[in-house]
Amino acid sequence: MAENDNSTEEFSFTAFSNLPFYRQVNARLLDLAEVGRQRRIIDLGCGTGGVTKLILERLQSAKETVIFAVDHSASALRDAVSELGGRKDAVVRFVQSPVQNLKTAINGDVDAVVYCNSIHYVPDKQSLLAQIRDKLSPNGILAINTSFFEGSHPPSSEEFFRRWLMRSLRILKREHGMMPDASQKVESRQHLTAVEYETLLEESGFRIVKSEVTDIDGPESGWYHISGFRDWIEGVLPGVPLDTGRQALQKGLHQVFEERGIETIPRRWLSISAARA
Numbered sequence: 001m002a003e004n005d006n007s008t009e010e011f012s013f014t015a016f017s018n019l020p021f022y023r024q025v026n027a028r029l030l031d032l033a034e035v036g037r038q039r040r041i042i043d044l045g046c047g048t049g050g051v052t053k054l055i056l057e058r059l060q061s062a063k064e065t066v067i068f069a070v071d072h073s074a075s076a077l078r079d080a081v082s083e084l085g086g087r088k089d090a091v092v093r094f095v096q097s098p099v100q101n102l103k104t105a106i107n108g109d110v111d112a113v114v115y116c117n118s119i120h121y122v123p124d125k126q127s128l129l130a131q132i133r134d135k136l137s138p139n140g141i142l143a144i145n146t147s148f149f150e151g152s153h154p155p156s157s158e159e160f161f162r163r164w165l166m167r168s169l170r171i172l173k174r175e176h177g178m179m180p181d182a183s184q185k186v187e188s189r190q191h192l193t194a195v196e197y198e199t200l201l202e203e204s205g206f207r208i209v210k211s212e213v214t215d216i217d218g219p220e221s222g223w224y225h226i227s228g229f230r231d232w233i234e235g236v237l238p239g240v241p242l243d244t245g246r247q248a249l250q251k252g253l254h255q256v257f258e259e260r261g262i263e264t265i266p267r268r269w270l271s272i273s274a275a276r277a
């Protein structure tokens with residue numbers, strides 16, 4: 001996503017992040033890190049503020065707490081500000097910055113860093129984790145989750161993805177007369193295994209507190225809303241205008257759910273909490 005992105009909020013992550021199953025996954029991560037007892041918390045890659053809102057809901061003493069909500073996307077932060085900016089019960093500071101500049105983006109140390117479904121975007125994870133570690137107070141805790149790791153797609157879901165892509169490409173071609181442009185493909189992201197994430201954390205000065213992989217039944221509504229998220233459209237259908245890509249993906253999705261008579265598609269989520277070693 002472009003850093004100074006002035007495009008419409010229409011293709012934002014909000015609809016997906018409000019889905020009950022997604023809130024549950026993130027609520028579980030906040031449990032793992034006991035988020036709520038800390039005073040200074042960073043919500044890294046906060047997007048449109050779905051997780052910031054969950055953090056706010058569990059603060060014990062909101063008045064003494066500061067949440068730094070960091071994202072590089074101007075449009076995502078605009079959404080987050082309009083949802084949460086007016087709250088008087090807690091301080092949320094919105095910071096537009098690449099996470100890679102964390103060291104300079106936020107002054108002083110913090111008690112917790114929450115990083116939901118965003119670490120897979122960053123190529124050099126080791127250098128980022130080192131910065132996060134340096135930002136944490138001695139008893140500080142980091143909580144990470146991702147649904148993009150090696151093992152996140154159960155083998156039983158592969159056929160679904162193959163068909164979904166095939167259907168969407170057919171719709172794109174027949175109804176819109178276009179195909180994706182491979183030259184605009186976003187750099188493919190390296191997926192680490194759960195063990196590789198744990199090792200990376202340990203090598204970056206963390207002690208693993210809890211690491212778990214959860215099986216999620218992703219409902220059609222989840223795949224439908226993710227098909228309206230800019231990063232997803234650009235990843236699956238590079239070079240296709242966002243509204244056209246969304247239409248093709250959502251229509252193709254519905255066809256596959258109908259023809260296979262399915263209600264959910266499985267996905268695995270990795271959640272790790274880690275303390276400063």
Ligand SMILES: C[S@@+](CC[C@H](N)C(=O)[O-])C[C@H]1O[C@@H](n2cnc3c(N)ncnc32)[C@H](O)[C@@H]1O
Pocket residue numbers: 001013017044045046047048049050051070071072073076097098099100115116117118121122
């Ligand atoms: C899938 S969304 C997750 C948003 C939020 N954490 C949630 O779970 O609702 C990923 C977010 O990470 C942000 N992001 C990706 N790479 C980033 C980077 N290098 N620096 C800052 N933000 C980044 C994107 O702009 C997007 O808002």
